[in-house]
Amino acid sequence: MTHPIDRWHEVVAGLNVEALDDLLASDVVFHSPVVHTPQQGAAITKLYLSAAFKVLNNDKFRYLREVIGSSDAVLEFLTEIDGIQINGVDMIRWNAEGKITDFKVMVRPLKAINLLHARMKQTLEELGAIPRS
Numbered sequence: 845m846t847h848p849i850d851r852w853h854e855v856v857a858g859l860n861v862e863a864l865d866d867l868l869a870s871d872v873v874f875h876s877p878v879v880h881t882p883q884q885g886a887a888i889t890k891l892y893l894s895a896a897f898k899v900l901n902n903d904k905f906r907y908l909r910e911v912i913g914s915s916d917a918v919l920e921f922l923t924e925i926d927g928i929q930i931n932g933v934d935m936i937r938w939n940a941e942g943k944i945t946d947f948k949v950m951v952r953p954l955k956a957i958n959l960l961h962a963r964m965k966q967t968l969e970e971l972g973a974i975p976r977s
Contacts, residue, residue: 871886
């Protein structure tokens with residue numbers, strides 16, 4: 845079995861949203877840096893990650909370092925949007941089957957969080973996930 849983090853990197857490198865179907869556990873929980881409540885389930889997690897791919901994964905996106913344990917990892921990333929550097933971490937936990945069960949994103953600085961919030965809202969509206977206001 846390919847390591848879950850290797851599979852995650854393949855998904856990110858190819859922006860392969862459909863590959864998330866095989867990587868996410870059905871009961872996965874997604875923790876957004878801007879949404880108060882955890883989002884539960886593979887469908888909503890896939891939606892949030894799809895929007896994040898569109899917003900964050902530009903030509904400046906890169907992972908800086910990784911700390912990997914037996915069933916969880918922290919991956920620090922850096923990207924830039926509109927001249928604002930966004931620094932964050934993906935905190936990922938997986939089960940014995942190698943499926944992601946918990947995905948938490950933390951972002952800094954505040955200016956980046958505000959930009960990310962606005963861009964994610966717009967992208968989720970475009971994907972039909974939330975009604976346009």
